[in-house]
Amino acid sequence: MKKSLGAKTLLYPAPILVVCTYDKEGSPNAMTAAWGGICCSAPPCVAVSLRKATYSYDNLMLKKAFTINIPSENYAKEADYFGIASRHKEDKFAKTGLTAVKSDHIDAPYIREFPINLECKVIQFIELGLHTQFIGEVMDVKMDESIQEKGGQSIIEQIKPLIFAADSGHYYGVGKQVAQAFSIGKDLLKKEK
Amino acid sequence: MKKSLGAKTLLYPAPILVVCTYDKEGSPNAMTAAWGGICCSAPPCVAVSLRKATYSYDNLMLKKAFTINIPSENYAKEADYFGIASRHKEDKFAKTGLTAVKSDHIDAPYIREFPINLECKVIQFIELGLHTQFIGEVMDVKMDESIQEKGGQSIIEQIKPLIFAADSGHYYGVGKQVAQAFSIGKDLLKKEK
Numbered sequence: 001m002k003k004s005l006g007a008k009t010l011l012y013p014a015p016i017l018v019v020c021t022y023d024k025e026g027s028p029n030a031m032t033a034a035w036g037g038i039c040c041s042a043p044p045c046v047a048v049s050l051r052k053a054t055y056s057y058d059n060l061m062l063k064k065a066f067t068i069n070i071p072s073e074n075y076a077k078e079a080d081y082f083g084i085a086s087r088h089k090e091d092k093f094a095k096t097g098l099t100a101v102k103s104d105h106i107d108a109p110y111i112r113e114f115p116i117n118l119e120c121k122v123i124q125f126i127e128l129g130l131h132t133q134f135i136g137e138v139m140d141v142k143m144d145e146s147i148q149e150k151g152g153q154s155i156i157e158q159i160k161p162l163i164f165a166a167d168s169g170h171y172y173g174v175g176k177q178v179a180q181a182f183s184i185g186k187d188l189l190k191k192e193k
Numbered sequence: 194m195k196k197s198l199g200a201k202t203l204l205y206p207a208p209i210l211v212v213c214t215y216d217k218e219g220s221p222n223a224m225t226a227a228w229g230g231i232c233c234s235a236p237p238c239v240a241v242s243l244r245k246a247t248y249s250y251d252n253l254m255l256k257k258a259f260t261i262n263i264p265s266e267n268y269a270k271e272a273d274y275f276g277i278a279s280r281h282k283e284d285k286f287a288k289t290g291l292t293a294v295k296s297d298h299i300d301a302p303y304i305r306e307f308p309i310n311l312e313c314k315v316i317q318f319i320e321l322g323l324h325t326q327f328i329g330e331v332m333d334v335k336m337d338e339s340i341q342e343k344g345g346q347s348i349i350e351q352i353k354p355l356i357f358a359a360d361s362g363h364y365y366g367v368g369k370q371v372a373q374a375f376s377i378g379k380d381l382l383k384k385e386k
Contacts, residue, residue: 001337001338002305002310002335002336002337002338003335003336003337003338004297004333004334004335005333005334005335005336006333006334007236007237007330007331007332007333007334008237008331008334009231009234009237009239009331010309010311010334010336010348011208011210011230011231011239011261011263011309011311012208012263012309012348012349012352012354012367013206013208013349013354013356013367014208014230014231015204015205015206015207015230017204034231035230035231035232035233035234036230036232037204037207037208037228037229037230037240038202038204038207038227038228038242038359039228039229039240039242039321039324039326040202040228040242040321040322040323040324040326041202041228041322041323041324042322042323042324043200043321043322044200044201044202045321045322045324046202046204047230047232047240047326049231049232049233068204070204070205073371076371076372076377077372077377077378077380077381078378078381079378080372080374080375080376080377080378081378081379081380081381081382082378083374083375083378084375084378084379084382085378085381085382095381095384096381104197112195116203116204116205117195118203118204124319124321126317126319126328128232128233128236128238128317128328129233129234129235129236129238130233130234130235131232131233131234131235131238133232133233133240133328135319135321135326137200138200138201138202139200140197140198140199140200141197141198141199141200141201141203142195142196142197142198143195143196143198143203144194144195144196145194145195145196149360154358154360154361154363155203155205155358155360155361156205156206156356156358156360156361156363156365159205161205161206162371163206163349163356163367164374165347165348165349166231167342167347167348167349168347168348168349169373169374169375169376170347170349170370170371170372170373170374171370171371171372171373171374171377172349172367172368172369172370172371173367173368173369173371174205174206174356174365174366174367174368175365175366175367175368175369176365176366176368177363177364177365178266178269178355178363178364178365178366179269179270179273179363179364180362180363180364181273181276181357181362181363181364182273182276182277182362183273183362184269184270184273184364185270185271185272185273185274185275185276185277185278186274186277187270187274188270188271188274188278188288188289189274189277189278191288
């Protein structure tokens with residue numbers, strides 16, 4: 001049997017995405033968002049939703065550019081700080097000591113210490129209510145050289161991204177491999193009915 | 194140092210979302226999508242992207258309604274099957290033996306056996322290229338009665354959702370709790386600079 005919880009934002013897993021932008025003076029900022037994900041394969045696009053009250057919202061509207069930076073588990077503290085602090089009050093890069101690097105393709109910085117960085121050009125924004133959803137076309141993905149793309153551990157096991165559990169307000173790590181996609185379901189495909 | 198991978202859809206974690214709809218005859222369908230997530234807190238909204246070629250795309254356009262169903266790890270086979278099979282060729286509910294239940298608030302079915310179900314009304318769709326992004330306002334969330342909301346294990350540990358790793362094409366489970374959100378970063382907030 002099911003119970004009804006009402007209209008809520010319970011969806012699992014939610015990612016932890018650190019959005020980086022420059023302000024009008026060219027000063028870098030970082031904020032954390034859990035409302036986002038890939039939204040198109042061709043052209044490759046990501047969606048991320050921000051509240052209008054954030055410093056990053058104005059930067060995105062001005063520069064039409066942002067990066068998505070995926071923190072590893074060992075940067076949980078910095079990722080959390082980027083979510084609770086405001087650039088209206090403090091310089092987040094100075095406080096964390098992390099490095100803002102200018103992107104190659106767009107006018108936004110990425111975080112050197114985070115293992116994966118997506119350089120994105122804003123192609124649309126959609127006013128939804130409390131949040132505005134920004135659609136960014138992925139112009140390039142940067143990845144730490146140390147991460148092996150083939151053989152051995154898969155990328156996700158090497159980068160160790162964080163998962164956000166909205167109900168309890170905890171970050172989780174990625175667990176064990178469960179199955180091969182586009183494969184385990186073939187048994188059912190072959191089944192006669 | 195970083196290496197450049199080009200314009201790709203690498204974002205971690207991506208969720209495994211099973212989208213359910215009715216067709217014009219009222220027959221239920223299910224398909225799996227990894228491109229989606231929450232996109233607004235108020236009103237609560239989810240985004241999910243489908244290709245035009247899917248049977249579900251036509252259903253969504255017709256009914257302006259869908260559910261998002263989160264499979265547990267033990268339904269990896271069914272979730273994978275929903276992604277590789279097409280309703281153009283077979284009845285996916287008949288093949289899996291899963292139960293399509295009519296939603297309370299919208300004209301779409303949800304999957305009884307999956308632990309969390311979001312009833313969504315389409316409020317916008319955005320043509321992005323290969324994918325069309327549907328924005329659904331969450332009208333209600335259904336959850337298995339057996340899942341405890343308070344005390345003990347958090348919801349995510351009880352539902353055991355799947356994670357999609359786009360690079361290797363594997364499903365992963367959720368791992369260990371890493372930190373408390375809106376808390377672990379406070380050390381940095383207090384730090385003088």
